[in-house]
Amino acid sequence: MPVNVLFAASPDRWTTYETPLKRAFSEAALDVNLATDIVPEQVDYIVYAPNSDLQDFTPYTRTKAVLNLWAGVEGIVDNPTLTQPLARMVDNGLTRGMVEWVTGHTLRHHLNTDLHVLNQDGVWRKEVPPLACDRPVTILGLGTLGQACGESLANLGFPVTGWSRSQKDAPGITCLSGETGLQKALSTAQILILLLPHTPDTENVLNAETLAQMPKGAIIINPGRGPLIDDEALLKALDTEQIGHATLDVFRTEPLPASHPYWAHPRVTVTPHIASETRPASASRVIAENIRRGEAGKPFLHLVNRDLGY
Structure with missing residues (x-):
């Protein structure tokens, strides 16, 4: 059975990330169904940007982790519906x-x-x-x-x-x-x-x-x-x-x-918020590695401490 990975970010991000993510999953030998419209109860992982329309995580009862595309998590960490593990981007x-x-x-x-x-x-x-x-x-x-x-x-x-x-x-x-x-x-x-x-x-x-x-x-x-x-x-x-x-x-x-x-x-x-941008190719490998770890029963990398907020 493939791993269901929901991509929850703006449409332009999907255009940028679809190919690098699929390549990274293939390189990690992961069988993944990557899409923007998976039934919540069937989602295993969420690749996420805090400006996504997805703000209520309650229906995602099967989700093992939310994998943030950004280094900053202040836009999501206080969401009371987010009970799943949250990993920030360290790329x-x-x-x-x-x-x-x-x-x-x-x-x-x-x-x-x-x-x-x-x-x-x-x-x-x-x-x-x-x-x-x-x-x-x-x-x-x-x-x-x-x-x-x-x-x-x-x-x-x-x-x-x-x-x-x-x-x-x-x-x-x-x-x-x-x-x-x-x-x-x-x-x-x-x-x-x-x-x-x-x-x-x-x-x-x-x-x-x-x-x-x-x-x-x-x-x-x-x-x-x-x-x-x-x-x-x-x-x-x-x-x-x-x-x-x-x-x-x-x-x-x-x-x-x-x-x-x-x-x-x-x-x-x-300067217009250009000091550092997540690079899709390398960020996709970080996400693939965390999913590989999750599927192998290993601890996720870069988990957010909810008490500290980062």
Whole structure:
């Protein structure tokens, strides 16, 4: 009997994922019936995006796991009808994309590339940046993405401090945790990178109080989640030059409305949620592996802790 896998995401995602998923299932030697319209009582697994029309999981009584296509699960984790195991997407392609984006923008700000790229006006601006070893970087969030980005920056010579809610240990990174650890991590952050999940405990982690704890003129890079930042507090900190620049890839409302003050602010760079995208080919292999494990009676990978929200 084939394994029934329901694909529950937007139609454009089905077009993108149908072929890579079928290929990944074949490579994993799985006999799978993959479709967008399977009777709920016959569904074994759900490949899911939180913006799907499927919001009531109650009829899916046979379903062994819901396999999220996205790294973020804040759009589904609190759904009271979801009693099945939920796995988030941890994909090497997603990780490498994030590392490249974060490293690129960290170097952009470290080297002050904008000074020359945006000012081709005949003025000889000979301003030499410090070496990486003299530019402390802090990463808030030491999950898979945070640790990978920290390792990349540490290999370039940056002193990297990482903060997480629970104590972590990552090679090349000074790891801190707790309220006192957060204050210490912020106090040295000439460049701050946000890679925390969005939970009630992390919302507005950057606010008027925490922004004031950072070195004057510090840079903020946010490819994590929009609600990590109190937008009004950040705009005020930019206006007073407490924060020198903010490069933002994620926002509370997406697409970012054309009227939002971030677009016109001279110390803000907006990018359209492109820091890291799930690659269909590699993500499909992650999903196939979890289904293979489920069918073999092995523990699923990347399960979400419902209490923590990620």
